[in-house]
Each structure stands twice: as structure tokens, then as C-alpha cells.
Amino acid sequence: MGExxxxxxxxxxxxxxxxxxxxxxxxxxxxxxxxxxxxxxxLLLKYNPVHKKVPLLLHHGKxxxxxxxxxxxxEETWKENPLLPQDPYERALxxxxxxxxxxxxxxxxxxxxxxAEGEEKTKAIESAQESLAFLEKQIAGKKYFGGEEIGFLDxxxxxIPHWLSVMEEVGGMKLLEAEKFPLLHExxxxxxxxxxxxxxxxxxxxxxxxxxxxISYMRSLATNKQ
Amino acid sequence: xASEDTVKLLGFWxxxxxxxxxxxxxxxxxxxxxxxxxxxxxxxLLLELNPVHKKVPVLVHHQKxxxxxxxxxxxxDETWKQSPLLLPQDPHERAKxxFWARFGEEKLLLASSGAMxxxxxxxxxxxxxxxEAMEKIEEEIKGKEFFGGESIGYLxxxxxxxxxxxxxxxxxxxxxxxxxxxxxxxxxxxxNFLNHPIIKDNLPPRQKMIPYFHERSKFFSSLPPGxxxx
Numbered sequence: 305m306g307e308x309x310x311x312x313x314x315x316x317x318x319x320x321x322x323x324x325x326x327x328x329x330x331x332x333x334x335x336x337x338x339x340x341x342x343x344x345x346x347l348l349l350k351y352n353p354v355h356k357k358v359p360l361l362l363h364h365g366k367x368x369x370x371x372x373x374x375x376x377x378x379e380e381t382w383k384e385n386p387l388l389p390q391d392p393y394e395r396a397l398x399x400x401x402x403x404x405x406x407x408x409x410x411x412x413x414x415x416x417x418x419x420a421e422g423e424e425k426t427k428a429i430e431s432a433q434e435s436l437a438f439l440e441k442q443i444a445g446k447k448y449f450g451g452e453e454i455g456f457l458d459x460x461x462x463x464i465p466h467w468l469s470v471m472e473e474v475g476g477m478k479l480l481e482a483e484k485f486p487l488l489h490e491x492x493x494x495x496x497x498x499x500x501x502x503x504x505x506x507x508x509x510x511x512x513x514x515x516x517x518x519i520s521y522m523r524s525l526a527t528n529k530q
Numbered sequence: 531x532a533s534e535d536t537v538k539l540l541g542f543w544x545x546x547x548x549x550x551x552x553x554x555x556x557x558x559x560x561x562x563x564x565x566x567x568x569x570x571x572x573x574x575l576l577l578e579l580n581p582v583h584k585k586v587p588v589l590v591h592h593q594k595x596x597x598x599x600x601x602x603x604x605x606x607d608e609t610w611k612q613s614p615l616l617l618p619q620d621p622h623e624r625a626k627x628x629f630w631a632r633f634g635e636e637k638l639l640l641a642s643s644g645a646m647x648x649x650x651x652x653x654x655x656x657x658x659x660x661x662e663a664m665e666k667i668e669e670e671i672k673g674k675e676f677f678g679g680e681s682i683g684y685l686x687x688x689x690x691x692x693x694x695x696x697x698x699x700x701x702x703x704x705x706x707x708x709x710x711x712x713x714x715x716x717x718x719x720x721x722n723f724l725n726h727p728i729i730k731d732n733l734p735p736r737q738k739m740i741p742y743f744h745e746r747s748k749f750f751s752s753l754p755p756g757x758x759x760x
Contacts, residue, residue, distance in 0.1 A: 354633065354666055368625045370632060380621040392608040396596045403598055404582060438582055 308333040309362040311348055313341065314506045315514045317410070317463035318371040319359040323504045324459045325375050329382040372406055375456065387456040401442060401449070402460040409435045413468055417475025417515070418522045425477070432479050440485045447494065458495060465492035466505045474515040537562040538590040540576055542569045543734050544742050546639075546691035547599040548587035553687050554603050556728045558610045600631060603684060616684040630670055630677070631688035637760070638663040642696055644758040646703030646743065647750035652758075653705070659760060660707045664716065667692070672715045675722060682726055686719075693720035694733055702743040 310326070310333050312319035326333050338348055338358050351367035352360045361368045361377065368377045379387050388395050412435055416428035439461065443449060449457035464480065472478055482489040495501060539555070539562050541548025555562050567576050567586050579588045580597045589596045589605065596602050607616040617624050641660035648656055667689070671677060677685035696708055710717040724730055 363622070366622050368622065368629070370629055373625050373628045373632070376628065377621050377625040380624065392605050393592075393594045393596070395608065396601050396605040399601045399604065400596070400598050403601065 307362070307364065309336055310334070311336045311338055311345075311351070311360040311362070312358045313338050315511055316358055317467045320504050320506070321371055321459050321462060322359045322361065322374050322378070324462060324501060325378045325387060327500050327504065328385050328387065328454070328459075329378060330384060331378070331382050372402055372460070375402075375459065379456070387450075387459065389450075389455070398449075398456045401439075401457050404435070405439070405457070405460050409439075410463060413471050413479060416477055416479065417471040418519045419475075420523060420526075421476070429477055429479065433484070436479060436485050436488060440488045443487045443491050448491065454495065454498065454501075461491075462495060462501065464488070465496035466508075467511065470508060470511045470515055474512060474519055536591075538565060539563070540565045540567045540579065540588040540590075541586050542567055544739060545569075545586055546695045547585075549732070549734070550599055550687050550690060551587045551589060551602050551606070552732055553690060553729060554606045554616060556732060557614055557616070557682065557687070558606060558612060560606070560610050600628075600635075600688065603687065607684070614681055614683065616678075616687065618678070618683065627677070627683070627685045627688075630667075630685055633663070634667065634685075634689045634692075638667065639691065640758065640760045642699055642707055644760065645705050645707070646699040647747040648755065648758070649751055652755045653703075656758065656760070657705055657707070661712075664707055664713055668713045668716050671719045674719075676719065682723070682729075686723055690723055690729065692716065693723045695739075698736065698739045698743055702740060702747055 308326070308331055310319070310322060312322070312335060314337065323335075336347070338345055341358070344356055348358065348360060349356055351362060352369045355369060357369070359369075359371055359374060361374045363377075363381070368374050375387070388398055409432070412428070412432040416425060416432045419425040419428050442457075448454045449461060468480055472480070480489060480492065496505070537555070537560060539548065539551060541552065541564060543566060552562075552564070565575075567573060569586065572584060576586065576588065577584055579590065579595045580586075583597060585597070587597070587599055587602060589602045591605075591609070596605050603616060617627055638660060641656045641663055645653055645656035645660050676682050677689065692708065700706055700708070708717060708720070724733075
């Protein structure tokens with residue numbers, strides 16, 4: 305079906321979601337590590353001139369950027385193991401929650417993590433937990449967001465079991481409290497046990513280093529502004 | 531008409547987001563009941579139907595509820611398969627359409643509306659970002675009559691606000707983004723888009739838009755800077 309290349313970094317949750325989709329569909333691909341995002345490769349700059357970001361999928365030499373756009377492309381190009389349901393309404397629901405999870409939730413959690421202790425941090429944590437509460441409702445009665453098998457939404461939510469727990473550690477906070485979100489907590493546990501899922505996640509130490517460095521940098525920017 | 535076939539759309543007259551859903555429905559010839567929502571005094575219906583974002587547009591079809599305008603557009607395309615097909619057939623072309631629709635929203639629209647209601651340095655910053663974003667849109671439309679090719683499609687509907695809301699924002703904010711000399715292809719596309727029979731009969735009145743956005747500007751410019759996340 306033509307050469308597939310993925311330009312990515314191992315620690316990016318946006319990149320891992322693409323890997324999960326490719327692996328679920330049994331698509332062979334070449335992983336091209338973007339070593340240093342502060343010094344972007346000519347390949348990345350050539351094929352994603354608009355955003356200059358990972359992940360970037362190259363198929364038949366044509367680039368596709370933005371992780372959710374890439375997921376839809378993968379779904380439409382390789383028809384085995386469908387990730388999205390057939391019914392247009394179920395698809396709309398999956399897309400709606402993917403948008404919510406993909407942006408609002410990730411950045412909400414990230415914001416809560418990097419804020420220093422105080423009122424702003426407490427507010428950010430509350431806001432992030434409101435988002436988790438919506439997700440808790442969505443998983444009710446199902447093993448995975450996709451039903452009996454994982455699907456599109458599980459992949460997009462997949463940052464929660466691993467990346468969120470690292471954000472919690474570096475940010476000195478607890479968002480996914482088991483007592484508050486028992487269903488989501490259980491989903492997270494089930495999801496991360498799946499071998500195909502587990503084999504793509506970056507080592508925890510690497511993520512910890514990466515997030516710690518980001519947080520120090522962001523906090524130093526904040527103090528410099530004052 | 532059976533009641534379960536009823537399509538209901540909650541919208542707001544000045545919102546480019548609910549208008550784009552109307553364009554899609556009308557292009558497909560789908561009958562719908564329009565419900566005007568006062569977004570400054572949200573109805574219990576809206577809050578019940580869209581508890582996550584509490585925003586318009588919200589589409590209700592067969593009593594199923596869909597929100598977020600781009601999600602609604604894809605739902606419309608998949609449910610009513612008659613011409614025109616909004617999204618292209620080829621997966622790579624579909625990916626490009628989705629990519630540019632997101633870009634239009636996250637970069638150009640946020641920066642343009644932000645530049646309208648900001649002041650001073652923040653205004654300059656956002657204006658610069660808007661113009662940079664417009665340069666990329668210009669590249670995409672060059673050589674084409676519509677973003678969809680020879681006929682209107684998903685991306686035209688997604689970016690259609692450029693043709694009508696942007697000139698209003700430029701006037702209200704005393705800014706210029708869509709300079710016809712710098713962006714001739716986009717300017718020409720905007721004219722074609724506005725001339726389309728479905729579009730031209732489905733636009734909010736300009737004389738109402740100007741005072742409305744002036745009022746909104748006054749409100750937003752009174753907020754401390756930094757709330758616009760771009």
C-alpha cells in the first residue's frame with residue numbers, strides 16, 4: 305500500500321496515538337525520530353511547513369499533519385479493524401469526545417501541572433477534574449470507549465493512563481482520583497495492559513525528565529514576567 | 531413528515547459557527563427547524579443539549595444531539611449522501627480539507643477576531659498572526675475557484691466566515707487583514723462564495739452585525755490581555 309513513514313518523538317502523546325492506530329491496523333511503518341524539537345530536521349520543516357510539529361505521517365510521499373486528522377486518514381485508508389463505528393451518529397459522538405479529549409483535557413491537565421501552588425493551581429485542577437467527570441459518564445456501562453474492543457476514542461484518551469500520571473507526579477497533584485472516577489480509573493488500568501498499547505509508551509523516566517524540564521522552563525518564564 | 535425525521539438546529543444569528551451548519555443543510559436540501567438561541571441568556575434547552583460546551587450550534591436529528599460545528603458538518607455529509615458531497619472522496623484530500631479547516635479556526639479566526647477587539651501591543655501581535663495565517667490560506671486557494679475545486683465543499687463552508695464576518699471585524703476593529711492586493715486569490719474566492727445562490731440568501735444583515743460586534747468589542751477589550759490563547 306505504499307511506504308509509510310511517521311516523523312515523531314517518543315515522548316509525545318500525540319505521536320503515540322498515531323502509532324497505536326497504525327499498529328491496530330497492522331500497518332508497517334518506518335519510525336523517524338525527530339531528535340531535537342528545538343532544532344527541527346529539514347524533513348519535518350519541508351513536509352509540515354505550516355505547524356512544524358510532530359506527528360507527521362508520510363504516505364506515498366504525501367504528508368498528513370495533526371494527530372486527529374492523521375487518525376481519520378489511517379481509518380479511511382486501511383479498512384481492517386475499523387476504529388470508528390459505522391453509524392453516523394456514533395461517529396459524531398466519537399469525534400465530539402475526541403475533540404474534547406484531544407485539546408481541552410490535555411491542555412487543562414498540563415496547565416494544572418505547571419502552575420505553582422496556590423489559587424490558580426487549585427482552579428486549574430478543578431477545571432481538569434470537571435473534564436474527567438464528563439469522561440466518567442461516557443465510559444459508564446462499557447469496558448472501553450469503543451465498547452468490547454478499543455476504538456478511536458480509546459486511542460485519543462490513551463494519554464490518560466500514562467502521560468497524565470506523569471503530569472500528576474511532576475505537577476504535585478492528583479487528578480484521576482480512583483474514588484472520584486472509579487470507571488475511568490478502571491478503564492485506564494485495562495487500556496494500559498493491552499500489549500500493543502503498552503509496547504508503544506515511552507519509559508516513565510524519560511517522560512518525567514521531559515515534563516520536569518518543561519515545567520521548570522514554563523515557571524521560569526512566569527517569574528520573569530513578574 | 532414523520533417527527534423522527536425532524537432536524538432542528540439551535541443557532542445564533544451572528545454566529546459564523548451556526549451559520550456554516552445552515553449552509554451545509556441548505557446545500558444538501560435538508561429541511562430543518564431553526565431555533566434562535568439568545569447566547570447571553572442561555573435556554574435550559576441549550577444547557578441540557580450541550581452541557582459540555584453550552585454553545586451553539588447544536589443539531590438535533592432523530593432526537594439525537596450533535597454539537598461542535600465541524601463534527602456536525604461531517605455528520606451531515608455522512609447522513610445525507612446526496613450531492614453536493616461536502617468532503618472529497620480521496621483520503622488524502624479529505625485529510626487536507628480537515629487540516630485547513632482546523633487551521634482556519636485555530637489560527638486565522640482566533641487571531642482575526644482577537645485583533646478586532648484587542649488594543650495596543652496585543653492588537654498588533656494578533657494582527658500580525660492573522661496576516662501570516664492568511665498568507666497560508668492564499669497559497670491554498672491559488673488556482674482554484676473554490677477550496678473544493680470547481681464546486682463548493684467542506685472547506686469553503688468551514689472558511690466561509692472569511693468572506694463576510696472578516697470584513698465586518700476589520701471595520702469594527704479598524705484593521706485590515708484581507709488586503710485584495712496582497713491576497714487576490716482569497717479575495718476572488720470570497721466574492722465567488724458570497725455570490726453562490728445558497729450562501730447569498732443566508733447571511734445575517736450587515737447593518738445588525740456592525741453594532742453587535744462593536745458591543746462585543748467593548749466587552750472583550752475591557753478584559754485583561756492574555757485570555758486569547760494564541
